Amino acid sequence: MPDAILSALLFQAGYNAALVAIGSALLGIAAGAGGTFLFLRKRALISDAVAHATLPGIGLAFIAMVALGGDGRNLVGLLAGSAVSAAVGLLLVDWIVRHTRLAEDVAIGAILSVFFGLGIVLLTVIQTMSSGRQAGLEGFLLGSTAGMLRQDALVIAVGGALALAVLVLLRRPMTLVAFDPGYAAARGVRVQAVDLAMMGLVLAVTVIGLKVVGLILIVAMLIIPPVTARLWSERTDTVVAVAGVLGGLAGYLGAAISASAPNLPTGPIIVLVSFSLFCFSLLMAPSRGVLAAAVRHRRFQRRVHRRQGLLALARNEPILDPLTLKVLRRDGLIRPDKVATDAGRARAAKALRDERRWEVARRMHQDEGASGRYDGLTSIETVLTPDEIAAIDAEIGAPRLAGQGAN
Amino acid sequence: MDAFLQLSLAPILIGVLSAIACALPGNFLILRRQALIGDAISHVVLPGIVVAFLATGVIAALPMLVGAAGAALVAVVLIETIKRVGRIEPGAAMGVVFTAMFAGGVLLLEQTDTSAVHLDVEHALMGNLESLIWFDAAGWGSLVDPAALAGLPPELPRIAVVAAVIALLTFVFWRPLKLSTFDEGFAATVGVPTRTIGLALVAASAVAAVAAFDAVGSIIVIAMFICPPAAARLMTNRLEAQVGWSIVFATVSAILGYVFAGYGPLWFGAQNAVSAAGMIAAVSGAILAVACLAAPHRRRIGAAQGQG
Numbered sequence: 001m002p003d004a005i006l007s008a009l010l011f012q013a014g015y016n017a018a019l020v021a022i023g024s025a026l027l028g029i030a031a032g033a034g035g036t037f038l039f040l041r042k043r044a045l046i047s048d049a050v051a052h053a054t055l056p057g058i059g060l061a062f063i064a065m066v067a068l069g070g071d072g073r074n075l076v077g078l079l080a081g082s083a084v085s086a087a088v089g090l091l092l093v094d095w096i097v098r099h100t101r102l103a104e105d106v107a108i109g110a111i112l113s114v115f116f117g118l119g120i121v122l123l124t125v126i127q128t129m130s131s132g133r134q135a136g137l138e139g140f141l142l143g144s145t146a147g148m149l150r151q152d153a154l155v156i157a158v159g160g161a162l163a164l165a166v167l168v169l170l171r172r173p174m175t176l177v178a179f180d181p182g183y184a185a186a187r188g189v190r191v192q193a194v195d196l197a198m199m200g201l202v203l204a205v206t207v208i209g210l211k212v213v214g215l216i217l218i219v220a221m222l223i224i225p226p227v228t229a230r231l232w233s234e235r236t237d238t239v240v241a242v243a244g245v246l247g248g249l250a251g252y253l254g255a256a257i258s259a260s261a262p263n264l265p266t267g268p269i270i271v272l273v274s275f276s277l278f279c280f281s282l283l284m285a286p287s288r289g290v291l292a293a294a295v296r297h298r299r300f301q302r303r304v305h306r307r308q309g310l311l312a313l314a315r316n317e318p319i320l321d322p323l324t325l326k327v328l329r330r331d332g333l334i335r336p337d338k339v340a341t342d343a344g345r346a347r348a349a350k351a352l353r354d355e356r357r358w359e360v361a362r363r364m365h366q367d368e369g370a371s372g373r374y375d376g377l378t379s380i381e382t383v384l385t386p387d388e389i390a391a392i393d394a395e396i397g398a399p400r401l402a403g404q405g406a407n
Numbered sequence: 408m409d410a411f412l413q414l415s416l417a418p419i420l421i422g423v424l425s426a427i428a429c430a431l432p433g434n435f436l437i438l439r440r441q442a443l444i445g446d447a448i449s450h451v452v453l454p455g456i457v458v459a460f461l462a463t464g465v466i467a468a469l470p471m472l473v474g475a476a477g478a479a480l481v482a483v484v485l486i487e488t489i490k491r492v493g494r495i496e497p498g499a500a501m502g503v504v505f506t507a508m509f510a511g512g513v514l515l516l517e518q519t520d521t522s523a524v525h526l527d528v529e530h531a532l533m534g535n536l537e538s539l540i541w542f543d544a545a546g547w548g549s550l551v552d553p554a555a556l557a558g559l560p561p562e563l564p565r566i567a568v569v570a571a572v573i574a575l576l577t578f579v580f581w582r583p584l585k586l587s588t589f590d591e592g593f594a595a596t597v598g599v600p601t602r603t604i605g606l607a608l609v610a611a612s613a614v615a616a617v618a619a620f621d622a623v624g625s626i627i628v629i630a631m632f633i634c635p636p637a638a639a640r641l642m643t644n645r646l647e648a649q650v651g652w653s654i655v656f657a658t659v660s661a662i663l664g665y666v667f668a669g670y671g672p673l674w675f676g677a678q679n680a681v682s683a684a685g686m687i688a689a690v691s692g693a694i695l696a697v698a699c700l701a702a703p704h705r706r707r708i709g710a711a712q713g714q715g
Binding site for chain 1: 500
């Protein structure tokens with residue numbers, strides 16, 4: 001199987017498989033980057049309503065095309081139908097939120113379930129039509145790229161590229177609107193139009209992705225890469241770019257893995273690849289990751305123990321805590337028999353003196369920001385100026401050596 | 408009449424009970440801005456059921472319920488972890504978890520040979536309400552005949568028990584539930600364990616979803632969590648009345664949906680019935696649409712009247 005995956009990755013598994021892989025990658029880039037704006041506007045789940053609302057359109061388009069004497073399975077026709085019903089669903093969500101007291105999550109859930117229910121009813125109607133037995137419309141639920149026609153693969157590749165182009169053109173106004181709609185409006189950006197364009201982009205990605213990922217899971221391509229990218233960066237441009245790269249990677253790898261063996265449906269594989277990237281990021285990300293948080297916590301713990309240990313040394317108190325002893329010993333501040341080294345005694349004296357400086361500082365600046373910064377770890381030199389510290393020192397008196405009656 | 412008893416009575420009852428079991432917790436979910444929890448639960452149930460099937464090798468109620476409940480628990484823990492650790496907003500965290508778990512469920516299902524048993528994705532989505540028939544019915548007398556009653560589809564007593572338990576829990580915990588839904592801070596100060604109540608609500612929703620899912624598929628589950636309570640919300644300002652309305656709407660949706668699906672196509676001269684689950688969801692949507700257009704309390708307080 002590794003060979004099969006490799007050959008699919010290198011576009012040697014056939015022309016169609018290569019087209020599907022490229023199409024999925026383009027789709028993934030457009031979905032990841034476009035989904036970022038949705039995510040930043042905190043409306044990520046609206047894409048779920050859009051995706052489910054495509055189903056009745058697919059059914060109606062099939063019925064209409066058959067009634068007109070055409071081939072009901074024409075992908076462009078089906079996608080056009082799905083786009084129309086998804087747009088209707090989107091407008092209805094908007095209408096419900098605007099005109100009734102129901103919240104957006106209720107509107108999303110209602111549209112999602114009702115449109116999906118209608119779609120299922122239409123699918124059962126189609127199953128009973130003479131031309132509907134082989135319609136294969138169920139493939140739109142979970143996506144199916146096996147046996148995809150060449151022209152269908154082309155539609156997906158071209159569609160993905162177009163969505164990406166629109167995204168590149170509109171990235172500036174969309175960033176502005178995502179962060180501060182009021183400011184954007186003041187700058188002369190037409191917020192409603194940009195919002196509409198953003199939703200249009202989401203709709204386009206959803207519709208193009210129907211055949212590959214399926215309507216139940218397409219929402220994952222719009223949500224998981226932006227969330228993953230957000231873990232890595234605090235800057236919009238970077239998040240958009242990283243989300244695009246992650247989405248494209250997931251689409252490409254997923255399509256290739258899926259093409260390499262039977263019983264590996266494309267949609268779920270793409271989603272799981274995307275989720276694996278997310279899990280990796282959650283562990284490894286620089287500031288929001290689990291490992292980074294653990295390292296930060298450990299570092300903090302050591303600083304607290306080092307300071308408590310130094311104060312204990314300065315006051316000639318016995319140190320019992322094993323972690324404190326370990327930290328001090330590792331830093332060369334005490335000898336193995338728990339007696340302070342020269343460096344340790346110097347640091348201990350400094351710690352104790354800083355403690356007394358803080359005491360005086362807090363008395364002198366009772367209602368100022370500086371005294372609020374006292375947490376035992378912030379060094380006083382970073383808060384007060386040298387002459388302020390000198391004034392405090394004048395009050396305390398000359399430094400005395402630790403262990404010789406510091407108090 | 409026998410045909411009605413055999414073919415339609417059990418599905419209608421199961422549909423109604425499923426709808427009520429989901430609508431009851433749904434009332435509180437929509438007020439707490441957690442409406443999409445139902446959506447998430449109905450997706451993550453799939454991997455739980457598949458894993459339960461792989462572990463036991465049979466399609467039985469108990470392991471499936473345990474598996475589904477386990478999956479729901481895993482999902483809740485994952486969502487909380489992602490929210491806390493990654494500082495991600497709740498909606499997006501939910502989207503990440505439920506799609507990934509659903510994808511895992513589909514993949515597992517495709518990888519295992521389940522052709523011998525009735526377990527596939529479409530069944531999970533659409534349910535098979537129509538197949539829950541009562542062969543042993545022979546006239547109204549069967550309703551009191553223990554031998555015939557024993558032939559009822561096992562889904563019926565199961566969903567009946569779940570619906571009864573959820574109704575009982577709602578009744579018993581009414582005051583703390585209402586308090587913590589409307590004013591969490593106040594509820595906490597008078598000693599209501601708000602976190603426990605919140606978790607219990609999600610757990611009860613999961614149980615309702617799993618039991619209903621088994622019988623009617625996930626579309627109805629999502630629709631019934633949201634549409635009847637949402638329509639009821641537009642009818643009244645009192646929680647008691649809202650719950651009452653939601654039960655009425657759920658019942659009407661289930662009955663009308665089943666009837667339209669089974670007999671509607673015949674009125675139009677078609678031969679075959681359409682999906683009952685889909686039709687029930689559609690009817691509940693129609694009720695919500697009417698409520699949005701005409702219900703007495705449809706507007707936000709303070710919203711512009713008239714052309715608002």
